[in-house]
Structures are given as structure tokens and as C-alpha cells.
Amino acid sequence: MRNNERDGITGYLLRDDNTYLNVVEGPTEAVEAMLRRVAKDSRAFDFQILSLTPTQERQYPAWSMGYHEHSHSQVKACPINTFLATPATQSVEPVLAAMQMLGLRQISNDRRTSQRVTNP
Ligand SMILES: Cc1cc2nc3c(=O)[nH]c(=O)nc-3n(C[C@H](O)[C@H](O)[C@H](O)COP(=O)(O)O)c2cc1C
Numbered sequence: 001m002r003n004n005e006r007d008g009i010t011g012y013l014l015r016d017d018n019t020y021l022n023v024v025e026g027p028t029e030a031v032e033a034m035l036r037r038v039a040k041d042s043r044a045f046d047f048q049i050l051s052l053t054p055t056q057e058r059q060y061p062a063w064s065m066g067y068h069e070h071s072h073s074q075v076k077a078c079p080i081n082t083f084l085a086t087p088a089t090q091s092v093e094p095v096l097a098a099m100q101m102l103g104l105r106q107i108s109n110d111r112r113t114s115q116r117v118t119n120p
Contacts, residue, residue: 005064009034012059012066014099019084020044021092022065023099025058050092059100068099
């Protein structure tokens with residue numbers, strides 16, 4: 001969160017016990033530098049870039065890195081559950097849509113685990 005705030009990066013991190021899905025948005029150079037650091041990080045084994053898309057506006061402008069720990073006991077048909085169980089075989093697009101809904105909910109539910117950017 002500290003690095004991202006410094007580098008103008010926003011996004012969202014979703015995780016369960018084994019899988020992290022990180023949506024990252026910001027200036028290309030800053031995002032690429034950050035991805036290079038994560039790719040070298042031994043905690044991020046089996047690191048993959050699933051989708052790389054130029055965008056006009058941010059989806060998570062208020063988060064230096066919003067955070068959600070996902071429980072599989074939530075809705076079974078949720079695209080997030082399917083993705084986290086078998087990430088290599090899934091399309092990431094439905095997950096991004098579901099994550100955006102979680103992100104919006106997170107703003108009102110839990111201010112402790114995520115740091116909001118005050119001046120995005
Ligand atoms: C799942 C995962 C997500 C990460 N996300 C970020 C991130 O959003 N921004 C970031 O700067 N580092 C992130 N890191 C940490 C980087 O791998 C790296 O440790 C860090 O950028 C080094 O920063 P430092 O040189 O300031 O210590 C992540 C690591 C993991 C394992």
C-alpha cells in the first residue's frame with residue numbers, strides 16, 4: 001500500500017488460502033516496475049499476468065490496494081470461487097466484475113484492512 005500510494009497505483013487484492021488475485025491500475029511504467037518486483041518475490045510462486053488492458057479510468061480510484069479475504073462458504077456459484085479453485089483454466093473477466101462489487105461493499109464494511117487514497 002505504501003509503495004502503491006507513492007507510485008500512483010491503485011487496485012484490489014483478493015485472496016483465499018492458496019491464491020491471490022491482484023488487480024493493478026496506474027501509469028504503465030509504475031505498474032510494470034511493480035509487476036517485476038512481485039514476479040521476483042518468492043512468496044508469489046506461479047505468478048501469472050492474466051490480463052493487461054489500457055483503460056481510460058480507474059476501477060478502484062480510492063484504494064492504494066483494497067483487500068478482501070474470500071471465504072469459499074460464500075455463494076458457491078460465485079465466479080470468484082470458481083476462479084480461486086482452478087485459476088489456470090478460468091477467464092478472469094467475470095471475476096473482475098465480481099471483484100468490483102466486493103470492492104464497493106468493502107468501502108463501507110471494513111476500513112481496517114485497506115488503505116484508501118485520500119487524493120486519488
Ligand atoms: C500477492 C502479492 C501482492 C503484492 N502486491 C504488491 C503491490 O501491490 N505493490 C507493491 O509495491 N508490492 C507488492 N507486493 C510486494 C512485492 O513483491 C515486493 O516485495 C515489494 O514491492 C518490494 O518493495 P520494497 O522494495 O519497497 O520493499 C506483493 C507481493 C505479493 C506476494
